[in-house]
Amino acid sequence: MNKQNTYKPIGVFDSGFGGLTVLKEIVKEMPQYDYLYLGDNARAPYGSRSFETVYEYTLECVKHLFDMGCELVILACNTASAKALRTIQQKDLPLIAPNKRVLGVIRPTTEIIGNYTQSGCVGVLGTAGTVSSGSYLVEIEKFFPDLKVYQEACPMWVPLIENNEYQNEGADFFIKKHVTNLMQQQPNIDAIILGCTHYPLIIDKIKSYLPSNVEVLSQGPIVAKGLKEYLQRHPEMEVNCSKSGTVSFYTTDLPETFDKAATLFYGAPVTSKHLAL
Numbered sequence: 001m002n003k004q005n006t007y008k009p010i011g012v013f014d015s016g017f018g019g020l021t022v023l024k025e026i027v028k029e030m031p032q033y034d035y036l037y038l039g040d041n042a043r044a045p046y047g048s049r050s051f052e053t054v055y056e057y058t059l060e061c062v063k064h065l066f067d068m069g070c071e072l073v074i075l076a077c078n079t080a081s082a083k084a085l086r087t088i089q090q091k092d093l094p095l096i097a098p099n100k101r102v103l104g105v106i107r108p109t110t111e112i113i114g115n116y117t118q119s120g121c122v123g124v125l126g127t128a129g130t131v132s133s134g135s136y137l138v139e140i141e142k143f144f145p146d147l148k149v150y151q152e153a154c155p156m157w158v159p160l161i162e163n164n165e166y167q168n169e170g171a172d173f174f175i176k177k178h179v180t181n182l183m184q185q186q187p188n189i190d191a192i193i194l195g196c197t198h199y200p201l202i203i204d205k206i207k208s209y210l211p212s213n214v215e216v217l218s219q220g221p222i223v224a225k226g227l228k229e230y231l232q233r234h235p236e237m238e239v240n241c242s243k244s245g246t247v248s249f250y251t252t253d254l255p256e257t258f259d260k261a262a263t264l265f266y267g268a269p270v271t272s273k274h275l276a277l
Contacts, residue, residue: 008242009034010227011070013061016044017162017258018197019076020265022105025220026074027247029228034242038065038275039262041253045158046079047127054129058084059092060277066097071240074227075104078126078195078219082106082135101237105219106135108226109193114144116191116215121148123182125206126195128153136195150189152182154196161198162261166205175202179209191215201265250275 012023016039023037040046040061046054058080065073075081081104088102113122124136131153140149156174160166183189190213194200200218207216231238249272251258262270 006242007034007069007244008071008240009036009069009246009248010241011035011062011065011068011073012037012076013040013058013065013073013080014038014075014077014197015040015046015057015079017041017261017265018158020262020270021197021200021218022074022076022220022223023247024266024268025224026227029221029224030231031245032243034244035247036065036068036070037247037249039249039251039253039258039272040277041251041258042277043252045127046077046083047129047155047158049079049129051083051133054079054083055087059088062088062102063096064275064277066100069242071100072237073100073102074223075102076197076223078105078130078135078197079133080104082130082133101234103227103230105197105223106139106195108223109195109217109219110136110139111143111226112222113140113191113193113217114147116217117147119188119190120146121150121186121188121190123186123189123192124149124151124195125154125178125182125192125199126151127158128155130195136193148186150182150185152178152185154178157202158196158198161201164261164264166202171202172205175205176209179206183210189214191217193217194219198265249273252277 085104131151160171249270251272255272255274258272259270
């Protein structure tokens, strides 16, 4: 058999770099599988784009990952998960790839958030697109209908992180501002979801502006554990994932530019290839 038939990596997609924090945790949890990461950096950020645009871009990238051998794709992007996942799962997959699967990052976190709160009040910090979509409100209500959920959009956080400006005092102003805004909505919040895969890079700063009893949940470890359990529940999918322990990176923008920033998010050197859409 040629490589095209035997190479079936787990695809991990993001509009840019944030999904690398999720990939990092998935590889740590399950190093035996092959992984293929695609960042649509040429068209990032997705956060401020319309539902229709995010859906079109995400579907295009998912199709590319399918063409590259992926049977299973993780949308490691909250905006894509919020604005495109359901339509792709319900409308597109039955037509274009009925035996393939696309999963997101919102559901694994919302399935467990209720286990981390004593007060019944939880918070979500995310991009404007994720917050306005209401996806976290909808998903949390499915699993924990009695929880009260408060959201805060943090439009400056991603640009600060991607430009490697998040460690300076200017970043502190914006981090403190949005954390304070969230807690002013409901001082009894005792569990917060970081609803953007960039935010783990500033988790220590976020915690520094919160009471010590507040639990802050980063998606990477939760999604990694959820994916492991998913593959255990679905052996028909697990058997279609190749296991050579390789990780490949692709970007729709310049690889040299991508690699420099990607290393920051992934925590190890990254060498990517260009994918033309």
